[in-house]
Amino acid sequence: MNNQEPKDRRPFTTAGQKLDEVLGETVRRVEDETRQLINYINDEVVPLVRQHSTKGLRIASDKLKDLADYMESAKQQKDQ
Numbered sequence: 001m002n003n004q005e006p007k008d009r010r011p012f013t014t015a016g017q018k019l020d021e022v023l024g025e026t027v028r029r030v031e032d033e034t035r036q037l038i039n040y041i042n043d044e045v046v047p048l049v050r051q052h053s054t055k056g057l058r059i060a061s062d063k064l065k066d067l068a069d070y071m072e073s074a075k076q077q078k079d080q
Helices: 006-079
Strands: none
Touching: none
């Protein structure tokens, strides 16, 4: 049986409420920080990655063209 008076349990109830408040605020802050991080990535990082990826693809394309030209030239010299 529970021999405790209701007011004896009050510190535990108060502690639980305080913990809920602290955790609730922490969760809200984490959610806000996560939103800010996602916005930063979308607004700042992704455009730079796309820009540099395009530049990288163009450089790779030029190098592949040079390699194809070299291979054709070497084959023609071998055939002569």
